[in-house]
Amino acid sequence: MSAGFVRLPSVERYWLRGGRVPVAVLAEPVPGLTLDADGLALVDIEVTGAQIGRIERAEMTRDDRPEVRLEGGQVWPCFVDLHTHLDKGHIWQRAPNPDGTFRAAQRAVADDRAARWRDEDVARRMEFGLRCSYAHGTRAVRTHLDSQGPQAAISWPVMRAMRKAWMGRVEMQATVLVPIDAFAGPDGERLADLVAESGGTLGGVAYMSDAVDASLDRVFALAVERGLDLDFHVDESGDVGARALPRIARAVLRHRFTGRILCGHCCSLAVQPPEIVEETLDLVKQAGIAVVSLPMCNLYLQGREPGRTPRWRGVTLLHEMKARGIPVAVASDNCRDPYHGYGDHDMLEVFREATRIAHLDRPHGDWPRAVTATPADVMGLARVGRLGAGLPADLVLFRGRHWSELLARPQSDRVVVRDGRALDATLPDHRELDDLMTEPAS
Numbered sequence: 476m477s478a479g480f481v482r483l484p485s486v487e488r489y490w491l492r493g494g495r496v497p498v499a500v501l502a503e504p505v506p507g508l509t510l511d512a513d514g515l516a517l518v519d520i521e522v523t524g525a526q527i528g529r530i531e532r533a534e535m536t537r538d539d540r541p542e543v544r545l546e547g548g549q550v551w552p553c554f555v556d557l558h559t560h561l562d563k564g565h566i567w568q569r570a571p572n573p574d575g576t577f578r579a580a581q582r583a584v585a586d587d588r589a590a591r592w593r594d595e596d597v598a599r600r601m602e603f604g605l606r607c608s609y610a611h612g613t614r615a616v617r618t619h620l621d622s623q624g625p626q627a628a629i630s631w632p633v634m635r636a637m638r639k640a641w642m643g644r645v646e647m648q649a650t651v652l653v654p655i656d657a658f659a660g661p662d663g664e665r666l667a668d669l670v671a672e673s674g675g676t677l678g679g680v681a682y683m684s685d686a687v688d689a690s691l692d693r694v695f696a697l698a699v700e701r702g703l704d705l706d707f708h709v710d711e712s713g714d715v716g717a718r719a720l721p722r723i724a725r726a727v728l729r730h731r732f733t734g735r736i737l738c739g740h741c742c743s744l745a746v747q748p749p750e751i752v753e754e755t756l757d758l759v760k761q762a763g764i765a766v767v768s769l770p771m772c773n774l775y776l777q778g779r780e781p782g783r784t785p786r787w788r789g790v791t792l793l794h795e796m797k798a799r800g801i802p803v804a805v806a807s808d809n810c811r812d813p814y815h816g817y818g819d820h821d822m823l824e825v826f827r828e829a830t831r832i833a834h835l836d837r838p839h840g841d842w843p844r845a846v847t848a849t850p851a852d853v854m855g856l857a858r859v860g861r862l863g864a865g866l867p868a869d870l871v872l873f874r875g876r877h878w879s880e881l882l883a884r885p886q887s888d889r890v891v892v893r894d895g896r897a898l899d900a901t902l903p904d905h906r907e908l909d910d911l912m913t914e915p916a917s
């Protein structure tokens with residue numbers, strides 16, 4: 476990042492004074508806070524070594540410890556990016572999407588994967604994505620891994636090595652990505668075993684078909700046998716008939732599945748009639764499914780027809796879900812690949828765009844949890860994505876004070892604090908991947 480807007484002292488104990496926090500990300504209530512209409516309150520945060528010592532109402536106590544004056548700039552816990560595709564990322568220059576549609580994205584990725592996704596290629600692009608995440612202030616990332624045919628044996632070992640190398644910087648989780656009918660037969664068992672050995676999450680793309688319930692039964696059985704959590708790509712279209720989400724919810728209830736389960740996208744819910752929506756949301760709530768929306772990728776792909784201006788935003792019913800108590804998160808999804816031509820693994824950008832696309836404002840309320848505490852809970856990371864005494868001092872300090880300031884600019888002068896110290900990480904240059912973008916030697 477460019478030079479931070481404040482400098483932290485290089486001492487064990489110091490105060491971050493006069494920061495504005497979204498109270499929704501506090502692990503526990505702080506006495507005496509004065510909330511503004513936007514759910515923000517001024518606090519002082521004592522950093523003690525790698526941890527948060529205390530959080531108090533601003534200007535409660537004075538001592539002679541070094542202090543950093545934030546002058547009202549917002550303080551967030553580090554972000555959690557719940558749904559990414561680090562294996563696909565950053566191939567745009569060699570595999571662009573010719574017309575920007577979902578179908579063309581599938582084709583472009585399939586061709587590129589078959590031709591180019593060997594160890595080094597996947598590892599270098601994955602690492603590039605993680606470096607972006609880290610520098611922008613993300614603490615944990617879940618990535619999907621294309622696992623068709625020979626790709627599983629390449630990408631999963633790369634992920635395991637990467638997860639080990641990044642331990643303590645970015646917590647990594649991985650989910651298998653194949654059409655769910657790929658789990659039929661002994662190949663399905665082998666793939667589920669690979670996922671289990673790799674500490675991954677089972678799942679896949681739940682396409683609508685006559686076989687969807689049977690395919691889901693198979694995935695659930697494989698997950699239960701191995702004690703795995705589940706994560707699906709669901710109904711990523713504006714097709715009113717795409718209704719895999721209630722089928723997954725019914726499978727949860729049928730199998731009495733007790734693991735964590737996440738469904739991504741769920742776009743088509745937004746174009747379905749109210750009575751269908753009601754029934755589906757009841758089932759999702761009952762099944763304990765969490766939902767992650769991918770607003771930037773949805774906006775890019777959904778409603779795209781060459782030569783025609785898009786008429787819908789492509790995102791699922793975030794407000795209606797949250798109102799029912801369904802845990803909802805937003806995340807990056809694809810970065811600079813045929814599914815989304817842009818993106819930088821910056822969860823502030825995701826939050827800013829989600830706020831605009833899905834109206835996560837008026838009020839902003841507890842929406843900051845959608846990129847912090849809620850995805851951390853889905854990933855089973857109880858000490859991540861929230862602010863509280865005794866929790867790691869993993870923070871992002873912003874110059875922006877109010878929402879209209881924070882979300883107006885990219886906050887490129889943010890200061891990422893990890894274990895109480897200012898992070899010295901810069902964004903990698905896109906040029907670093909130039910050699911991967913040329914034609915492969917035949």
Ligand SMILES: [Zn+2]
Pocket residue numbers: 558559560619708739808809
């Ligand atoms: Zn995805």
